[in-house]
Amino acid sequence: MNLLIERFRHRLVVSCQAYPGEPMRDPDTMRRVALAAARGGAAGIRAQGLDDIAAIRDAVDLPVIGLWKDGDDDVFITPTLDHAVAVARAGAHIVALDATARPRPDGRTLAETIAAVHERTGALVMADCSTFDEGVAAAEAGADLVGTTLAGYTAYTVKGDGPDLDLVARLAAAVDVPVVAEGRIHTPAQAAQALRAGAWSVVVGTAITHPTTITGWFASAVADAAAA
Numbered sequence: 001m002n003l004l005i006e007r008f009r010h011r012l013v014v015s016c017q018a019y020p021g022e023p024m025r026d027p028d029t030m031r032r033v034a035l036a037a038a039r040g041g042a043a044g045i046r047a048q049g050l051d052d053i054a055a056i057r058d059a060v061d062l063p064v065i066g067l068w069k070d071g072d073d074d075v076f077i078t079p080t081l082d083h084a085v086a087v088a089r090a091g092a093h094i095v096a097l098d099a100t101a102r103p104r105p106d107g108r109t110l111a112e113t114i115a116a117v118h119e120r121t122g123a124l125v126m127a128d129c130s131t132f133d134e135g136v137a138a139a140e141a142g143a144d145l146v147g148t149t150l151a152g153y154t155a156y157t158v159k160g161d162g163p164d165l166d167l168v169a170r171l172a173a174a175v176d177v178p179v180v181a182e183g184r185i186h187t188p189a190q191a192a193q194a195l196r197a198g199a200w201s202v203v204v205g206t207a208i209t210h211p212t213t214i215t216g217w218f219a220s221a222v223a224d225a226a227a228a
């Protein structure tokens with residue numbers, strides 16, 4: 001197993017992302033969030049956008065999974081080879097990219113994209129998938145890691161309240177590359193369940209690094225209690 005991937009085996013990876021127009025959307029802020037996550041025990045950081053990736057790679061001594069979100073429907077996580085190469089050149093050790101069955105905007109296949117990322121940059125590739133078949137195909141196409149990131153975020157998958165632990169378990173039993181559990185893991189208990197389901201590591205974003213959403217959870221609970 002690759003030494004870099006070993007560093008987050010059975011460990012937590014924290015996704016540090018702020019969305020367009022949000023108060024925390026700023027590379028220095030995300031750098032500080034990543035440093036705070038590292039202090040709390042994160043073994044890797046997932047980061048979005050070239051400036052955030054560069055700032056975090058310089059400041060935090062942990063493997064960085066980088067992505068570039070472009071657009072917000074269909075294929076938007078590192079949608080083309082050019083995006084992927086830029087993510088690696090910004091400093092990501094691992095490039096996360098859309099590995100769904102949908103056509104890619106640059107017309108390349110997933111296998112071509114992964115091979116070119118390996119060849120041109122030496123970075124590893126995490127395949128963000130939404131279904132079991134996509135995960136199996138991504139492993140066959142040469143992905144170094146398979147993630148459940150997009151389960152519930154494609155038109156043909158259902159978004160549950162919590163993580164898709166069944167998908168984690170099925171993929172972990174079927175592919176011979178590490179399976180990363182990601183998406184809607186909101187509690188430490190769910191993170192532990194994901195690991196027990198066979199995940200190599202567990203990525204948590206919103207529940208650690210998105211205060212607006214977390215505040216909303218608490219505000220709703222208080223409002224519901226007040227109304228009862």
Ligand SMILES: CC(=O)N[C@H](C=O)[C@@H](O)[C@H](O)[C@H](O)COP(=O)(O)O
Nearest residue numbers: 015149153183184185204205206207
């Ligand atoms: C679907 C999509 O665009 N997912 C993105 C992927 O990088 C992020 O917006 C998520 O925050 C990340 O996957 C972590 O998941 P959660 O925030 O649920 O812990």
